[in-house]
Amino acid sequence: MPLSNKLSQQQLSLFLRKALPELTKDYAALDAHLQDQQWAKAAQQAHKLLSTIKLLGLDALLPLLLQIQEDTPKSRTDTFRQTLHNTSQQQLAALAALAPPPR
Amino acid sequence: MQVLLADDHAIFREGLMLLIGTRFPQIEWHQANNWHEVHQVLLRSPITLALVDLNMPGQMPWPDEIRRLSKQFPKLPICILSATSDPEVIQSAFQLGIKGYIPKLVDIEELQQAISVVLSGRTYLPSQLWETQPTTNNYDKAILTQRQSTIMRLLAQGNSNKQIGITLNLTESTVKRHVYNIFQTLAVNNRVEAIRSARQRGLIT
Numbered sequence: 001m002p003l004s005n006k007l008s009q010q011q012l013s014l015f016l017r018k019a020l021p022e023l024t025k026d027y028a029a030l031d032a033h034l035q036d037q038q039w040a041k042a043a044q045q046a047h048k049l050l051s052t053i054k055l056l057g058l059d060a061l062l063p064l065l066l067q068i069q070e071d072t073p074k075s076r077t078d079t080f081r082q083t084l085h086n087t088s089q090q091q092l093a094a095l096a097a098l099a100p101p102p103r
Numbered sequence: 104m105q106v107l108l109a110d111d112h113a114i115f116r117e118g119l120m121l122l123i124g125t126r127f128p129q130i131e132w133h134q135a136n137n138w139h140e141v142h143q144v145l146l147r148s149p150i151t152l153a154l155v156d157l158n159m160p161g162q163m164p165w166p167d168e169i170r171r172l173s174k175q176f177p178k179l180p181i182c183i184l185s186a187t188s189d190p191e192v193i194q195s196a197f198q199l200g201i202k203g204y205i206p207k208l209v210d211i212e213e214l215q216q217a218i219s220v221v222l223s224g225r226t227y228l229p230s231q232l233w234e235t236q237p238t239t240n241n242y243d244k245a246i247l248t249q250r251q252s253t254i255m256r257l258l259a260q261g262n263s264n265k266q267i268g269i270t271l272n273l274t275e276s277t278v279k280r281h282v283y284n285i286f287q288t289l290a291v292n293n294r295v296e297a298i299r300s301a302r303q304r305g306l307i308t
């Protein structure tokens with residue numbers, strides 16, 4: 001993750017402990033918009049998530065979020081939603097591993 | 104140095120402040136979550152640079168918000184931070200007099216570099232401005248004099264007229280005259296259009 005090369009371990013852990021719950025919440029909102037077929041809201045939510053995802057170096061999520069932002073036909077499918085779910089879970093788990101709970 | 108970071112995504116603000124802080128620990132940060140808070144912060148603190156997102160909640164479309172800011176705080180350098188990298192949006196923002204436009208989706212190293220350019224008082228122009236492939240021909244290459252070509256390259260690097268004058272040992276008014284002549288030759292109205300035109304013609308790389 002690019003930020004891990006720039007921040008101290010303490011800074012990184014503190015930041016990730018705040019960021020992870022927010023990202024989890026933001027992703028859940030995005031998933032709900034997709035499930036409810038609220039495409040405009042999903043596009044707006046994806047746009048909001050893009051900058052933080054890039055900052056955190058979660059690059060596997062970027063092309064998926066860009067597709068939602070552009071509201072491509074593919075991004076409206078169940079298969080796509082499942083891919084997004086799997087990818088986001090993997091990426092969030094990788095982040096969580098970088099932020100051990102405080103002693 | 105007091106810097107305002109305005110973005111409606113708190114986690115992004117926090118991450119960015121940490122990141123920039125590793126290179127510029129002397130920055131005193133102020134934050135805003137929307138355009139209204141931007142004005143509140145600017146009224147109460149001597150901000151030296153405003154880094155603002157375009158798509159924050161506000162009462163007006165972003166170009167009007169920028170115009171309002173520029174009118175109320177004419178000396179304040181404004182730099183846009185946005186996930187939008189549409190060249191037309193970028194050009195519109197520069198036409199409003201901003202000092203830089205930093206796409207949020209650039210790599211972290213470039214993001215840090217862009218912010219350091221703006222903090223040093225220079226202008227940061229993102230590569231997304233030059234989406235059209237450059238074309239070259241001998242006619243185009245011959246349309247600027249050697250001096251104008253040099254000034255064009257320095258303009259593209261984000262130097263102000265004053266900085267170009269110092270670099271080339273010319274007065275600022277002489278540089279202004281050269282820049283005006285470049286605009287006439289390239290049939291453009293401002294330096295953003297000039298740089299884009301020069302890139303398309305292959306006059307600069």
